[in-house]
Each structure stands twice: as structure tokens, then as C-alpha cells.
Amino acid sequence: MKPIRLLIADDHPVVRDGLNGMFAADPGFEVAGEAADGAEAVRLAAALNPDVILMDLRMPGMDGVTAITELSRRKIPARVLVRTTYDTDSYVLPAIEAGATGYLLKDAPRAELLRAVRAAADGHAVLAPSVATRLMSRVRAPEPELLSQREFEVLELVAAGTTSREAAARLFISEATVKTHLLHIYAKLGVSDRAAAVAEAFNRGLLTPGKAPPTPGKD
Amino acid sequence: MQVNTTGTTRPIGPEAEVALLRAAQEALANVAKHAEASRVGLTLSYLDNEVALDVRDDGKGFHPDANGHHSTGGFGLVAMRQRMESLSGTLQIESEPGYGTTISARVPVLAEATA
Numbered sequence: 001m002k003p004i005r006l007l008i009a010d011d012h013p014v015v016r017d018g019l020n021g022m023f024a025a026d027p028g029f030e031v032a033g034e035a036a037d038g039a040e041a042v043r044l045a046a047a048l049n050p051d052v053i054l055m056d057l058r059m060p061g062m063d064g065v066t067a068i069t070e071l072s073r074r075k076i077p078a079r080v081l082v083r084t085t086y087d088t089d090s091y092v093l094p095a096i097e098a099g100a101t102g103y104l105l106k107d108a109p110r111a112e113l114l115r116a117v118r119a120a121a122d123g124h125a126v127l128a129p130s131v132a133t134r135l136m137s138r139v140r141a142p143e144p145e146l147l148s149q150r151e152f153e154v155l156e157l158v159a160a161g162t163t164s165r166e167a168a169a170r171l172f173i174s175e176a177t178v179k180t181h182l183l184h185i186y187a188k189l190g191v192s193d194r195a196a197a198v199a200e201a202f203n204r205g206l207l208t209p210g211k212a213p214p215t216p217g218k219d
Numbered sequence: 220m221q222v223n224t225t226g227t228t229r230p231i232g233p234e235a236e237v238a239l240l241r242a243a244q245e246a247l248a249n250v251a252k253h254a255e256a257s258r259v260g261l262t263l264s265y266l267d268n269e270v271a272l273d274v275r276d277d278g279k280g281f282h283p284d285a286n287g288h289h290s291t292g293g294f295g296l297v298a299m300r301q302r303m304e305s306l307s308g309t310l311q312i313e314s315e316p317g318y319g320t321t322i323s324a325r326v327p328v329l330a331e332a333t334a
Contacts, residue, residue, distance in 0.1 A: 150225035150264065168313075172221075172260040173273040174323035176311045180266060 003030040004121045007050040007078065009041035009067065010034075011059040019054060022110060029117065038062030042070045050078050051121045055100070057084045057091055065094045072099035079120040083108075092131050093138070102126030146188055147206065154181040159198045159207055221258075226265030235326040238302045239263070239272045242310070242324040245295045246274035254278025254320060269308075270328050275321040280314045299324065 006029055008019050016034045023029040032048045035041035039062040045053055053071070057064035068080050079101040084091060092103055101120045104113065105128045116126040127135065147155065150171075157167040164182065168175040186192055189200040201207040231239075243261060250259050256278030264271040299322075300310040308326035 148226055168275075168321070171262075172258075172275050173262045173264070174271075174275065174311065174313055174321040176313065176323045176325075177262070177264055177271045177273050180269075180271065181264075184267060 001028070003028055004052060004117060005030050005032045005048070005050045006117065007032055007041065007044055007048060007053045008034045009036075009038070009053060009059070009064070010056040010083075011036050012056075015056075022113070023117075026114060029114075038064060038067030038070070041067050042074070042076075045071055045076050045078050046074065049076075052117050053078045053080045054117070055080050055082050057082060057086070057095060065091075065098050068095060068098035068100050079123065081116060081120045081126060092134060096135075103131045104128050105130065146204075147185060151181050151185050151188075152206070154178060155185055155197065155201055156207065158182070158194050159201065220261070222261045222263075224263045224265065228263075228265055229328075231270050231326070231328045234306055235270065235308075235328060238306055238308065238326060239270065239324060241302060242272055242299050242322070243274060245299050246322045246324075249295070249322075250274070250276045250278065250320075254280075256319065265328075268327060268329065269325050271323055271325040273321060273323045275319060277319040280316045280318050280320050282316060283312045283314045283320075296322075 006023055008016050008031060010016050010019070013036075016036075020031050020034065023031050032050045033044045035044050037059045041053060041055065042062070044050075055064045055068060059067075062070070064082060064084075068082075071078065071080060080099065081102040081104060082095045082100045083104050083106055084095075085106050086092075095103060101123065102116055102125060104116055104126065108116070108128060119126045153171065154167055157170060162170065164175050164178045168178045171178065182194065182197070185197055189197050189204075191197045191200050198207070202209065247259065247261070250256050254276045256276035259274065259276040262271075262273045262275070264273065296310065296312065303310045303324050303326060306326045308324065311323045311325075312320070313323070314320035
């Protein structure tokens, strides 16, 4: 069986040496190259065409997420396995959205790392258990019924820059009721003004950019 | 004339029902008598802890804060407001000459009464 060809991207030489030694000891793997930052990782990935890239996220110059985005953009087929100290949403989601196949924490034991690289080489998603838990809770978080249909309509109008008064005219209801809906929306989203409500709604995926606001029934 | 409800409909108690029904009748009668409207919308909004009845028209409107019979309730608004307030509710009037009139009658409904 052909060994899995690896590219190791990490800004710490000691870490690269350690990983290199770990994989060199196993005939199933071959370390094709090492990169000290994201830009070098992209360059070497294009030149060496590795099966799997072990990618650190925090590197000087081009960081890991930017490098992953760039690899996807250039349609470089290597699978990217992120190795990081962080399992917080702010790191996990961007890396996965950028195209990472897997997400491991740096404290993963050797056997788990080897298994993860094999799985990634086969195209399987690999997630550290703590990361998987986070993702699942993230998926479950936005309850489908978080906002009522009417609250959603009000929120869309607000996102489109409509004042309460204009929204009332569009929906053909009182401004007082629009404001009441807004207060309920704020409470449900945990915010205190319309700008924050719109931002939070985009963050939670309740609103998607470019979506047209509801058309008025009559004007 | 269009009628909408929003939110989850639920029983709100006979007193609130009667008060909102009377408010709707009164508001629609006012629209018919005074507004010269081409469109009137009646929206019943079931909210977490209250129910709001909005009657909006696109008629000629008026200055709601102007002195005179409008603000003092020549349209029967006084009776409507009193009925709402006797149920700890409110009656709000939004209007502007040329931009129609909206009345919003609301009564509190305990969330526990929902199921």
C-alpha cells in the first residue's frame, strides 16, 4: 500500500520535528514537506501534492484558516487536518467552513493522530470529541421556533433598514405593535437595539445576506 | 378589508374577547363614517403576554393630538379606552392627516393561560 504523503504546517520547529519523527517511524506515512507558515503551506501543497496537510491555525504571516481558504480556492485536493490548542467556536467553525476535513486538538495522543490522518486521507471528517460536542450544540442551538413568523417579518424589514413607522405601514399594523414585536425579538436574541438584533440574526443564520425583505401588500 | 391573525391563537377569556370585539366594531364604524379609506386591515396579534388588536386604514387621517373631539373621543374612543383600561389594557391611536389612522387596542393575557 502506498504511504500517505503528509505536509506538516506549524511555526514551531520543535513541533514539526516531533511530528516528523512520529510519522517517519510508521511505514504507512511519508512526510513530504514542512511549512513554517500558511503561505509556505499553500506553496508546498501545490508543489508536492500531499494527501493530507496537518495545519496549525496560529502561524505568523498567513494563518491556518486563510491558508485553508486559499487551498480550497486553488482547488488543491489535499485533505486538511487542523491541529490546534483551541476548541472554541471562533476557531472551529471558520476552519471547517474554509474546507478543513478534520479538527484535532494538540493534546491528541499519537494513536489518535495517526488514525485521524488515515481517516482524513480517505476523505472522512475527523473531529475531536470536544469539538464534535460543540458543533452539535451549535446545530441544535437555533430553535426553529425561536422567532414567530410575524417577528421574523419585522426583523427582515428592520434588517432592510426600515423604520418602525415604515414597517408598520408595510405590515399594515400599528407602530405600537411593531415596537412590541421588536422588544420581543430583542429579548429572544439577547440584545438591546435593532442593529444588534440584525447582527445577531445574521450570526445565528436566521437571516441570510441578500435575501429580499417581504414585499408590501400594497403601497 | 382584510383580517389577519399572528402568533398562536389561544383563548383569552370572555371579558378580553368582548372588549376587543367592541373595539373592532367601534374602530370599523369610525373608518366607515370618517376615514374615506380604500383599505382597512384588522390584525389580531397574539403576543407572549398580551393580545393586540390593530385596525388600520389608509384614509384621510387626523391630528390625534389636536384639540377637539378627535382626541377627546368623539368617535367613541373614550368608551373604548375605558373598556380597555378596565382590563388593564391600553388603547393607542396613531394618525396623521393624509396617512390613515391606526388604533391599537391591547389587553394583557397571562402567559400561564396559554397551553
